[in-house]
Structure formats: C-alpha cells, structure tokens
Amino acid sequence: MHYAQSAADLIGSTPLLRLQRVTEGIDATVLVKVEYFNPGGSSKDRIARTIIDAAEREGRLRPGGVIVEPTSGNTGVGLALVAQQRGYRTVFVVPDKVGADRRAVLSAYGAEVVVTPAAVPKEDPRSYYSVADRLTREIPGAFQPNQFVNRNGPLAHFQTTGPEVWRDTDGAVTHFVAGIGTGGTISGAGRFLKEASGGRVRVIGADPEGSIYSADPDDPEQIHANLIEGVGVTFVPETFDPEFVDRLQRVPDAESFAMARRLAREEGLLVGGSSGMAVVAALREARELPADAVVVALLPDHGRGYLGKLFDDAWMRENGFEVDEPESLVPTAVL
Ligand code: PMP
Numbered sequence: 618m619h620y621a622q623s624a625a626d627l628i629g630s631t632p633l634l635r636l637q638r639v640t641e642g643i644d645a646t647v648l649v650k651v652e653y654f655n656p657g658g659s660s661k662d663r664i665a666r667t668i669i670d671a672a673e674r675e676g677r678l679r680p681g682g683v684i685v686e687p688t689s690g691n692t693g694v695g696l697a698l699v700a701q702q703r704g705y706r707t708v709f710v711v712p713d714k715v716g717a718d719r720r721a722v723l724s725a726y727g728a729e730v731v732v733t734p735a736a737v738p739k740e741d742p743r744s745y746y747s748v749a750d751r752l753t754r755e756i757p758g759a760f761q762p763n764q765f766v767n768r769n770g771p772l773a774h775f776q777t778t779g780p781e782v783w784r785d786t787d788g789a790v791t792h793f794v795a796g797i798g799t800g801g802t803i804s805g806a807g808r809f810l811k812e813a814s815g816g817r818v819r820v821i822g823a824d825p826e827g828s829i830y831s832a833d834p835d836d837p838e839q840i841h842a843n844l845i846e847g848v849g850v851t852f853v854p855e856t857f858d859p860e861f862v863d864r865l866q867r868v869p870d871a872e873s874f875a876m877a878r879r880l881a882r883e884e885g886l887l888v889g890g891s892s893g894m895a896v897v898a899a900l901r902e903a904r905e906l907p908a909d910a911v912v913v914a915l916l917p918d919h920g921r922g923y924l925g926k927l928f929d930d931a932w933m934r935e936n937g938f939e940v941d942e943p944e945s946l947v948p949t950a951v952l
Contacts, residue, residue, distance in 0.1 A: 779809025800857025
C-alpha cells in the first residue's frame with residue numbers, strides 16, 4: 618500500500634509542466650513548476666513545515682502553543698494544516714485586500730482570522746504587521762513565524778524547491794523565474810540552483826509595478842500598492858537575498874492578470890495573479906533565448922481563490938483592466 622501518514626507529508630515534489638500555447642514563437646523550452654499540487658494549494662506549505670520543525674527544535678513552540686502570523690492567506694493555510702496535526706492553534710492577521718473567500722479558507726482549517734487595513738504603512742499600529750506583533754505579545758504561548766524575517770523560509774526552498782527543479786530537469790535548467798514576496802522562494806531555490814550549476818543558472822525575479830525591488834531608488838512614487846496577492850512589498854524583507862538574483866522584471870498588474878486568464882483558457886492551468894506575473898517575466902526572457910535554453914517559472918498557487926477577482930470580468934473592469942470576451946455560442950434567443 619502507498620499512502621502518506623499526514624497531509625503535511627504530501628508537501629513538495631510538485632510537477633513540472635511544459636507550456637504549449639502561450640509560448641508561440643518562442644524556441645526555448647518553458648516549464649512551469651505547479652505549486653498548487655501542495656496539500657494546502659501553494660508553495661507556502663513548504664516554508665510552514667520547515668518553520669514549525671525549527672521552532673519545535675529550538676523550543677520556541679511548545680505543546681499547546683499558538684501560532685500567530687500576518688499572512689496574505691497561503692502561508693496561513695500551510696501553517697494551519699501543519700499546526701493542526703501537531704496540536705497547535707493558529708491566529709492569522711490578514712490585510713483587507715485579501716478576498717473574503719480566502720479568509721473563509723483559513724477559518725475552514727480551524728484558524729482564527731483578524732482583518733486589518735492594507736492601505737496603511739507597516740509602522741502604523743493598525744497595519745497587519747503591528748497587529749500580529751501585539752497579539753504575539755498578548756497571547757500566552759504565542760509564537761510568530763514571521764515569514765518576512767525567518768531564515769527557515771528561504772531554507773525550505775533551498776532544501777526542497779531548488780533540488781526538485783534541478784532533479785526534474787536533469788540539471789538542464791538554464792533560467793529560474795519566481796515572483797518575490799518575502800523573497801524566500803527566489804533566494805532559497807536561486808541559491809541552490811546557482812550552487813548546483815556552478816553559477817550557470819540565471820535567476821530572474823518577477824516584481825509587480827509598485828514594488829520596491831524593481832523600483833528606481835530615486836523615485837519614491839514608483840513604490841505603491843498593487844493588486845496581486847502575495848507579491849510586491851514596500852520594504853525589503855530580511856528573507857530576500859539579492860546576491861542570488863541576476864535580473865528583475867517589472868510587470869504591470871494588467872499583464873499579470875491577462876496572462877493568468879490565458880493560462881486558464883489555453884494551458885488548463887487555473888492559477889493566481891502572481892503565477893501570471895511569473896509567466897510574463899519568463900516569456901520576456903525566453904523570447905531572447907535559443908532552443909536549448911530551459912526556463913523554469915514557479916507558479917505559487919491555485920486560481921480558485923481569485924474567482925471573485927481577476928477571473929471576474931466585472932471586478933476587472935471596476936479596477937480599470939480590459940477583458941477580452943470570447944464570442945458567445947449561445948443564441949441570444951435562448952437567454
Ligand atoms: N505568490 C503568492 C500567491 C504567494 O502567496 C507568495 C508568498 N507570499 C508569493 C507569490 C511569493 O513568494 P515568496 O514569499 O517566497 O517570495
């Protein structure tokens with residue numbers, strides 16, 4: 618019999634898939650690593666397991682403990698599913714730009730959810746960082762993983778994501794592309810791939826317009842909020858290592874959303890906006906590359922959590938994005 622002992626044992630070993638349609642006119646091979654195959658539906662399951670393992674080892678998380686974290690959703694799901702198996706409670710602080718359906722997912726896993734305004738600076742006492750810090754001080758036995766600081770985040774990707782890409786491409790990967798939120802994915806997997814290839818693999822960060830990584834340091838107006846969940850930050854977190862990133866691609870929200878919609882319709886991949894962004898960046902790179910190049914883009918999560926947002930035509934229009942509607946096959950007389 619082949620079975621896993623717990624949902625947490627299903628984390629990692631996600632598949633690579635070759636893109637077929639959106640790559641028209643490109644000679645290089647473009648592969649995507651589909652992270653929604655993780656049990657909680659995103660790449661964040663990986664860091665949840667590594668962070669909780671380390672906290673237990675270091676005695677920072679003890680039986681009956683409570684995990685408190687500011688999270689846009691995916692990290693919460695990962696932490697909730699690992700925590701519940703080990704008897705910990707979870708409290709998540711989420712910014713209000715995160716959709717109601719995604720908050721409901723956290724509650725469904727048994728977590729408590731606290732909603733805070735997204736449009737205030739990090740230092741503001743109402744910000745999701747500040748509220749999480751206060752709750753960590755006030756709740757007895759609380760441990761805050763602090764994904765924007767915790768080095769076990771990048772470590773998880775160094776130990777699992779990077780090796781999987783290397784193994785599944787038989788070391789033929791030439792370019793690795795990932796969006797940047799905490800920077801854990803790109804820093805950890807990027808470092809592994811750099812080391813394994815003797816520096817040959819090029820690492821490309823995809824960054825939404827508004828985010829600090831790819832902004833002109835002399836122009837503060839380039840740093841502003843964006844609509845893609847999970848990526849784009851207005852401060853540089855400690856979990857980001859610029860050392861392993863060769864190049865940044867700045868991608869507008871509109872292009873990221875349009876690509877996510879194309880991936881669903883043309884590649885059978887229902888993924889989130891940050892996945893669309895990673896693919897836009899990967900295709901920009903791949904367009905300049907020869908046929909023997911192998912570009913791997915990481916797609917962090919599933920699109921089902923965004924049905925009321927980027928997959929909803931009305932939401933897209935309200936937010937100023939264009940949508941191309943396929944011609945209907947249904948005769949108007951039927952309606
Ligand atoms: N996309 C989504 C949907 C995410 O939840 C995250 C993690 N916050 C990322 C991208 C970015 O990954 P990382 O934090 O490792 O940079």
